[in-house]
Amino acid sequence: MLKARIIPCLLLKGRGLYKTVKFSEPKYVGDPVNAVKIFNEKEVDELLVLDIMATAEKREPNFELIGDIAGECFMPLAYGGGVSSIEQIRRLQRVGVEKVSLNSAAFHNRDLVKEACSTFGTSSIVATIDVKKSFFGKYEVWINGGKSNTKEDPVRYAEQLASLGVGEILVNSIDRDGTMAGLDTNLLKAIVGAVDTPVIACGGAGNLGHLREGISCGVNAIAAGSMFVFHGKHKAVLINYPSALQLEEIQLESAR
Amino acid sequence: MIAIVDYDTGNVGSVFNMIRKAGGTPVITRDPTILRQADKLVLPGVGAFDEAMGNLEKFGLIEILNDLVIDRRKPVLGVCLGAQLMAQESEEGNKPGLGWLDAKLVRFRPAEGLTLRVPHMGWNMVEPQSEGGGIFDDVTRPMRFYFVHSYYMVANDPSIVLARSTYGSEFTSAMAQKNILSMQFHPEKSHKYGLQVYRNFVERFEAC
Numbered sequence: 001m002l003k004a005r006i007i008p009c010l011l012l013k014g015r016g017l018y019k020t021v022k023f024s025e026p027k028y029v030g031d032p033v034n035a036v037k038i039f040n041e042k043e044v045d046e047l048l049v050l051d052i053m054a055t056a057e058k059r060e061p062n063f064e065l066i067g068d069i070a071g072e073c074f075m076p077l078a079y080g081g082g083v084s085s086i087e088q089i090r091r092l093q094r095v096g097v098e099k100v101s102l103n104s105a106a107f108h109n110r111d112l113v114k115e116a117c118s119t120f121g122t123s124s125i126v127a128t129i130d131v132k133k134s135f136f137g138k139y140e141v142w143i144n145g146g147k148s149n150t151k152e153d154p155v156r157y158a159e160q161l162a163s164l165g166v167g168e169i170l171v172n173s174i175d176r177d178g179t180m181a182g183l184d185t186n187l188l189k190a191i192v193g194a195v196d197t198p199v200i201a202c203g204g205a206g207n208l209g210h211l212r213e214g215i216s217c218g219v220n221a222i223a224a225g226s227m228f229v230f231h232g233k234h235k236a237v238l239i240n241y242p243s244a245l246q247l248e249e250i251q252l253e254s255a256r
Numbered sequence: 257m258i259a260i261v262d263y264d265t266g267n268v269g270s271v272f273n274m275i276r277k278a279g280g281t282p283v284i285t286r287d288p289t290i291l292r293q294a295d296k297l298v299l300p301g302v303g304a305f306d307e308a309m310g311n312l313e314k315f316g317l318i319e320i321l322n323d324l325v326i327d328r329r330k331p332v333l334g335v336c337l338g339a340q341l342m343a344q345e346s347e348e349g350n351k352p353g354l355g356w357l358d359a360k361l362v363r364f365r366p367a368e369g370l371t372l373r374v375p376h377m378g379w380n381m382v383e384p385q386s387e388g389g390g391i392f393d394d395v396t397r398p399m400r401f402y403f404v405h406s407y408y409m410v411a412n413d414p415s416i417v418l419a420r421s422t423y424g425s426e427f428t429s430a431m432a433q434k435n436i437l438s439m440q441f442h443p444e445k446s447h448k449y450g451l452q453v454y455r456n457f458v459e460r461f462e463a464c
Contacts, residue, residue, distance in 0.1 A: 040447070070273060074277065075445055098445065119303075220373070
């Protein structure tokens with residue numbers, strides 16, 4: 001059994017690094033290249049960088065900044081935000097990104113997902129699903145940085161993405177984002193149970209116990225933002241990451 | 257100068273960044289003149305076997321690479337799909353590989369009654385089996401590397417096995433023969449472990 005990967009998730013807004021709560025209230029947490037250098041020293045499993053403004057501003061990824069980040073990133077790097085063409089994915093790989101996440105563009109254009117998987121190999125393509133609970137408690141897929149409700153059922157949508165051949169599915173809970181209140185385990189279990197594709201859980205992890213709960217749901221990886229950039233109840237900015245020993249322990253505990 | 261072979265298949269940017277970090281001078285190219293001038297070659301690759309071989313053909317690289325690697329014995333490091341292309345064949349495709357190493361690629365299959373998620377994606381241990389021209393010298397033990405693959409190497413000639421790993425069962429995760437190194441994992445994405453491998457490749461590796 002492979003260890004579940006624990007992935008710091010960094011949000012870009014302009015050239016800065018921010019952390020949101022429920023996809024709003026962005027708080028500045030520092031310089032992205034500097035943060036990556038620190039995560040590098042801490043030997044994190046992988047990094048996920050999402051540009052939260054690219055789609056909203058109807059612009060391309062900031063290739064120059066992503067290149068600067070990738071140049072300091074000696075672990076696998078996934079990027080998402082504003083990606084809507086094969087050519088953009090090629091450019092991202094040339095600047096040093098391994099995996100590219102498709103979100104809003106994947107929803108509108110399933111052919112793009114298919115073509116991306118066959119061109120770059122399935123392991124290079126991640127599909128991201130942003131999920132929010134409706135007033136009536138029903139899970140729905142949102143796009144455009146959590147601004148537009150598609151009314152689509154996330155489990156059904158995950159099955160479609162899996163059949164298109166994506167290498168991983170990132171399930172991001174808008175309701176849990178930045179709350180550090182724990183992952184949405186019901187949502188994760190439903191999606192893990194529906195697809196064979198590896199699932200990355202995101203949204204809500206605040207401590208090692210939450211990571212353990214997530215791993216018990218059968219996800220292959222957990223991404224977290226607040227947990228790895230904030231410290232203490234006043235949320236002081238401090239880049240941190242569990243030790244190899246701590247990670248080893250939660251894996252063993254969740255396997256029980 | 258280390259030439260990273262550019263055949264539109266793979267993570268050339270990551271390899272470039274790591275070689276620079278390791279103190280080498282990387283160039284991403286498919287220009288035959290530059291490939292000939294290079295001290296060493298890296299064959300990267302992410303994607304599907306047939307498409308990758310097709311691209312090597314399309315860019316007229318097969319003959320040049322055969323000449324440089326087999327006849328002129330230029331040191332070469334294949335990574336992931338680039339490593340797989342050095343074998344004779346793969347279950348993934350119909351095209352023959354470069355055939356530099358007496359090996360083939362087989363798909364991961366779970367043992368009866370067990371499940372095994374494919375691709376094998378994540379960090380895993382790598383156990384060296386031979387000296388490999390010093391390529392693993394000074395790498396912190398135990399060695400951990402990042403893997404993403406669905407097919408694994410089976411060496412027909414056991415003497416070329418350089419390292420082994422375990423996923424479901426034990427498999428060959430690196431091979432070496434004379435001037436050729438073939439690694440299934442991604443040293444360019446494996447922190448200090450991979451950095452030291454690239455340092456060794458840049459500074460000391462000539463042949464096994």
